Amino acid sequence: MMNDKNLATNCYYDRYFDTQAVKVLPGQYFATHENTMIVTVLGSCVSVCLRDRLSGIGGLNHFMLPRDSSAELNSPIAASGRYGLYAMELLVNHLLKLGACRSRLEAKVFGGGQVLKHMNFVNVGQRNVKFVMEHLRNELIPVLGKDVLDIYPRKVYFFPQSGKVMLKKIHSLHNTTIIDREKAYMHEIETQPVAGEIDLF
Template structure:
């Protein structure tokens, strides 16, 4: 199993390989070439953020192109790629909904690049644990319930340690 964090991606074709991540407002796009049986997944946050330097597109578009290029190097053909889109939860109520913006980026990118999206699970208020099998294109997600409430630490009135 390969775990990816924000800004990372992984690709492969091994039947036993599983790529995993945990998503909140971030999105992951899983791409798969069903003929060559290779696939990959990325983990994007703030895809419309501009990179430094002239002539560069958005961070999300750069990350998507990097994932596609890595798949092409493994023998995938861009015209055969299929996609699945996950994430984009609204994790912070009352603030700007970055999750929806992220999900919209994913949908718009796939549409603009003529990559069919076979399924999506986006939005809501819960985080997701995601697993993707790049050789078969299978994906599984599990919603993560709210974290348990934190308890106050035990406080002592005095101690025998004096700092000086």
């Protein structure tokens, strides 16, 4: 069963791109079979753009692994690994529900920037990227492109039907919205357990 509380609901019309759009915030995801642009802004978090290469059904998630000092990331019982798996399967399951075929999924990966300065000691961005790349490799989902790590936040525009991604690196922050949002998200995922179980296909 889907966990709809994680489904992005911030829909709007983007005049610049002349298209319907959905903004995905930290902890959310969105999947669609329609001609909709999916937008997110990443700091230390990562997003995976997933798409069925034949049908054009696609989606994007936005997540961060919590700090996990109890186990190594590659341990199957690591809390952070469970969280990452949950975030990935929420997106995959919704794509399959819309009619995507798992064997035709392809990915593009973004984020993992070192923007949360006080969290450098846990390598938040690096751990997020490492998890995502290992997970996609294990699931036999090819990664067609990526832009990860570095020190800059990124704004991602994903067009699922064509598979096109437009990326803007944010070299100068005019306010602390991105960092504040990720700090609040980090606190939330470290104080609340992953909600419920999901059925894996």
